[in-house]
Amino acid sequence: MSEFDIIADIFSPLAKDAPGAFDLKDDAALVDEGALVITKDVMIAGVHFLPKDPLDLVARKLIRVNLSDLAAKGAKPIGYFLGCAWPANIKREKIELFAAGLKDDQEAFRISLYGGDTTLHSVKAAPLTLSATFFGTPPRRGVTRRSGASTGDDLYVSGTIGDAGLGLKALTKEEKFTTVDKASLAGRYHLPDPRLSLGAALAGLATAAIDVSDGLIADAGHLAKASGLRAEIDAVTIPRSAAAASWIAAQSHRWRALAALASSGDDYEIVFSAPPAMRRSVTVAAKASRTEVSRIGTLTRGEGAVLLDEKGEEVAVPSGGGFDHFKR
Amino acid sequence: MSEFDIIADIFSPLAKDAPGAFDLKDDAALVDEGALVITKDVMIAGVHFLPKDPLDLVARKLIRVNLSDLAAKGAKPIGYFLGCAWPANIKREKIELFAAGLKDDQEAFRISLYGGDTTLHSVKAAPLTLSATFFGTPPRRGVTRRSGASTGDDLYVSGTIGDAGLGLKALTKEEKFTTVDKASLAGRYHLPDPRLSLGAALAGLATAAIDVSDGLIADAGHLAKASGLRAEIDAVTIPRSAAAASWIAAQSHRWRALAALASSGDDYEIVFSAPPAMRRSVTVAAKASRTEVSRIGTLTRGEGAVLLDEKGEEVAVPSGGGFDHFKR
Numbered sequence: 001m002s003e004f005d006i007i008a009d010i011f012s013p014l015a016k017d018a019p020g021a022f023d024l025k026d027d028a029a030l031v032d033e034g035a036l037v038i039t040k041d042v043m044i045a046g047v048h049f050l051p052k053d054p055l056d057l058v059a060r061k062l063i064r065v066n067l068s069d070l071a072a073k074g075a076k077p078i079g080y081f082l083g084c085a086w087p088a089n090i091k092r093e094k095i096e097l098f099a100a101g102l103k104d105d106q107e108a109f110r111i112s113l114y115g116g117d118t119t120l121h122s123v124k125a126a127p128l129t130l131s132a133t134f135f136g137t138p139p140r141r142g143v144t145r146r147s148g149a150s151t152g153d154d155l156y157v158s159g160t161i162g163d164a165g166l167g168l169k170a171l172t173k174e175e176k177f178t179t180v181d182k183a184s185l186a187g188r189y190h191l192p193d194p195r196l197s198l199g200a201a202l203a204g205l206a207t208a209a210i211d212v213s214d215g216l217i218a219d220a221g222h223l224a225k226a227s228g229l230r231a232e233i234d235a236v237t238i239p240r241s242a243a244a245a246s247w248i249a250a251q252s253h254r255w256r257a258l259a260a261l262a263s264s265g266d267d268y269e270i271v272f273s274a275p276p277a278m279r280r281s282v283t284v285a286a287k288a289s290r291t292e293v294s295r296i297g298t299l300t301r302g303e304g305a306v307l308l309d310e311k312g313e314e315v316a317v318p319s320g321g322g323f324d325h326f327k328r
Numbered sequence: 329m330s331e332f333d334i335i336a337d338i339f340s341p342l343a344k345d346a347p348g349a350f351d352l353k354d355d356a357a358l359v360d361e362g363a364l365v366i367t368k369d370v371m372i373a374g375v376h377f378l379p380k381d382p383l384d385l386v387a388r389k390l391i392r393v394n395l396s397d398l399a400a401k402g403a404k405p406i407g408y409f410l411g412c413a414w415p416a417n418i419k420r421e422k423i424e425l426f427a428a429g430l431k432d433d434q435e436a437f438r439i440s441l442y443g444g445d446t447t448l449h450s451v452k453a454a455p456l457t458l459s460a461t462f463f464g465t466p467p468r469r470g471v472t473r474r475s476g477a478s479t480g481d482d483l484y485v486s487g488t489i490g491d492a493g494l495g496l497k498a499l500t501k502e503e504k505f506t507t508v509d510k511a512s513l514a515g516r517y518h519l520p521d522p523r524l525s526l527g528a529a530l531a532g533l534a535t536a537a538i539d540v541s542d543g544l545i546a547d548a549g550h551l552a553k554a555s556g557l558r559a560e561i562d563a564v565t566i567p568r569s570a571a572a573a574s575w576i577a578a579q580s581h582r583w584r585a586l587a588a589l590a591s592s593g594d595d596y597e598i599v600f601s602a603p604p605a606m607r608r609s610v611t612v613a614a615k616a617s618r619t620e621v622s623r624i625g626t627l628t629r630g631e632g633a634v635l636l637d638e639k640g641e642e643v644a645v646p647s648g649g650g651f652d653h654f655k656r
Contacts, residue, residue, distance in 0.1 A: 018440035112346035
């Protein structure tokens with residue numbers, strides 16, 4: 001059972017009469033005749049964040065992962081609705097800390113809370129379960145869809161890849177890092193940086209876009225699938241931070257290390273496509289939004305997403321190249 | 329720690345810059361310059377429904393409790409976003425059953441799924457946790473708020489009160505009922521009937537409205553509080569079904585029984601206020617929407633919500649007259 005099969009087979013028939021729902025194949029939907037873009041994400045302690053993560057950081061991550069969906073569509077956020085199912089023994093101070101995190105990021109991103117529901121679990125072991133529904137306005141040139149890429153389009157990604165995954169390994173002590181690297185990687189895991197300016201600048205320029213939440217290869221694959229194409233990613237071009245570069249240098253198998261970075265989740269970068277003729281425009285958009293953008297591959301005929309080594313041969317990728325809730 | 333204090337003290341400051349959020353004091357919010365009404369409810373197995381409830385009924389209840397919020401505001405539903413955190417060992421057949429329930433009620437209420445997120449719990453004992461964000465269009469005469477009642481307004485409620493609470497007692501075998509009564513009461517617990525037609529007919533006529541989810545007294549109290557008034561409910565006028573009437577007849581203490589009905593949750597009726605001069609219009613609206621409506625009391629100066637016996641003396645009410653997640 002795969003998360004994507006469940007959505008495609010079981011839930012997407014329920015959206016067939018809503019054109020703005022895009023058959024549930026996109027990061028967000030259009031409602032009110034396209035006047036609003038809406039997205040919804042669920043976050044569970046122990047799945048999407050560590051049970052011991054400070055709740056102000058959890059709140060900010062909840063905001064940011066949702067903003068990342070809006071960013072990929074080029075939308076400008078306005079506000080959100082919040083659903084909380086608190087652990088049975090939650091203390092008021094913890095809820096206040098959570099709200100303080102919300103407040104910080106509401107100010108940072110100029111958004112407001114509009115409503116929601118706050119409830120308490122009755123089962124003792126039940127984890128904090130959060131849900132947020134964010135809305136915003138689409139860019140004037142229309143939202144960037146997942147499905148608009150053409151054969152021969154370049155594939156790009158913002159920022160650096162794999163840091164959040166390494167941050168998680170650092171926080172769970174699965175791997176060791178220097179103090180400086182650990183802090184920067186853990187920061188990427190706790191506080192993603194939604195690429196709102198870049199997403200807005202790419203509206204009408206990118207042919208397709210998606211935010212990287214499951215893993216670069218997996219999400220490039222979602223973009224490719226929605227566009228009826230194949231994504232070929234040149235492993236050496238994958239942008240990595242200094243901390244990730246040190247980690248790779250210490251690994252015995254370089255390609256396997258790159259594949260691991262490109263398969264780890266929580267990057268919240270934007271992967272997008274644009275025709276080769278638009279390379280200068282992409283550079284301009286990246287500069288205007290002060291966001292690093294790297295060209296990492298091509299969209300071709302075929303299906304799936306593959307990682308290629310410098311000889312153009314396929315690199316083996318763990319577990320489908322990303323996270324799937326229903327495959328563990 | 330009370331659910332309502334948490335919302336008022338901790339969360340409502342986060343909504344101060346959003347006029348459509350009504351300080352989180354209403355069932356729904358207005359977004360997009362009032363073009364859309366949005367509401368969000370969370371439902372947890374073991375809290376809002378029984379862990380063994382068939383998942384098609386759970387899906388339909390999720391839809392209906394949200395529609396009930398829209399109904400109280402007079403809004404016309406369009407669609408929804410769905411968040412699911414499934415138990416770790418969920419079977420595909422169960423998800424399919426859940427989707428079948430969604431499909432039935434989507435057709436019944438002419439709404440569509442627009443998006444969402446489906447995830448899996450990692451903790452074994454974690455219960456199914458659902459969240460839905462519903463949106464619709466406001467009535468032309470504007471949404472009915474919680475806060476518009478005036479001194480001297482009549483207080484009304486739709487349908488019958490306390491059936492869902494008795495249904496829960498029947499399902500958990502806390503009380504015994506005849507087979508016929510049990511079926512009808514359990515039906516009220518499993519499948520509330522959102523009063524969409526009545527809510528629409530009351531737009532511009534009711535001065536204030538709220539749906540009864542926590543309990544009649546508690547929710548009348550929320551309406552009164554938002555309006556800066558006191559709700560006085562005449563216990564004998566509380567509308568009850570034949571099954572509830574049999575149950576009351578079998579109780580040793582009649583007033584206590586009435587207080588229990590008026591304090592039990594999950595009715596999903598609409599309680600609303602209107603000036604005495606509008607009694608005929610209320611009757612017309614009730615008839616037009618084919619919904620029973622009963623006049624049950626008055627709004628007066630003061631605060632709180634009280635249940636009065638036939639001598640006008642206050643009847644003792646259990647646990648604040650309704651359900652509070654954070655007081656157990």
